[in-house]
Amino acid sequence: MLKTANPAAAAKGPQPLAVAFRTGKAWAGNMLLAIYALLTLYPLIWLFISSFKSNQDFYGKPFSLPSEWQVENFTKAWKVAGIGTALTNSVIVTAAAMVLTLFLGTLAAYVLARLQFKLKGPIMALFVLGMLIPIHSTLVPLFIMMKKMGILDSHLALILPYTAFELPVAIFVVVAYLTSVPKEVEEAAMIDGNGYWGIFFRIIFPLAVPAMATVAILAFLRFWNDFAFALVFINKQALKTLPLSLSIFSDGFGTDYSLTMAAMAIAVIPTIIIYLIFQEQIMKGMVAGAVKG
Secondary structure, three states: OOOOOOHHHHHOOOOHHHHHHHHHHHHHHHHHHHHHHHHHHHHHHHHHHHOOOOHHHHHHOOOOOOOOOOOHHHHHHHHHOOHHHHHHHHHHHHHHHHHHHHHHHHHHHHHHHHOOOOOHHHHHHHHHHHOOOOHHHHHHHHHHHHHHHOOOOOOHHHHHHHHHHHHHHHHHHHHHHHOOOOOHHHHHHHHOOOOHHHHHHHHHHHHOHHHHHHHHHHHHHHHHHOOHHHHHHOOOHHHOOHHHHHHHHEOOOOEOHHHHHHHHHHHHHHHHHHHHHHHHHHHHHHHHOOOOO
């Protein structure tokens, strides 16, 4: 005959060995995550520490704390590189390109995700194909085109290419997200008397905020850190963006690393702020499109 389980043993709950194993597993997982976080954050920590060093400290003790904290590095870097002007130009170009990318990308994604028409497939394929074009291979034709249009050495020389090259990514991300939004929401809005524009601005645009946040941070990183387009299309000192201003500390004879690190620390702060603001929405946008609602 089969023996029945001992009720007393069952009442005792998990054995100490099993509990210890689960605790050790959780502890090991947390340690691995902590190590990964440290490895990820260390370059940023090293950058900020190095921005307070003198050149002698930077070369002699690259991985230690400064012998003397050089706070004046930031004021010198700000004045020498004209970071105030460069920061203003970067904000103008990045903000304008982001607004255009988000609006046009979301509008195009709404049409491609919700409306049915004959050329829908080829148009979507064309936008996806745009993601495969090497951006820097277009520098020469874009330069010639902008010279004929007379918009070189202007903010438009950066805003228009930034928007054009980021639109395929924006459309791809937002289309994937909108597939998880039930169509009944739009049908209810149409019954209430909304047209396509009303549905877009009152329903689709607010619901697409998580996907738009993902697009916004990706676009911000590309626009804010771009060097090649700004170098080719901008020659006026008054219009130079932040990446161009950082190159002033390096010449054919050497690099002033103390001022370079201070300027880079200033330049990276807006990126950190933008990520902290949008991080929750970014996580939602990354996973929402993968689940059909």
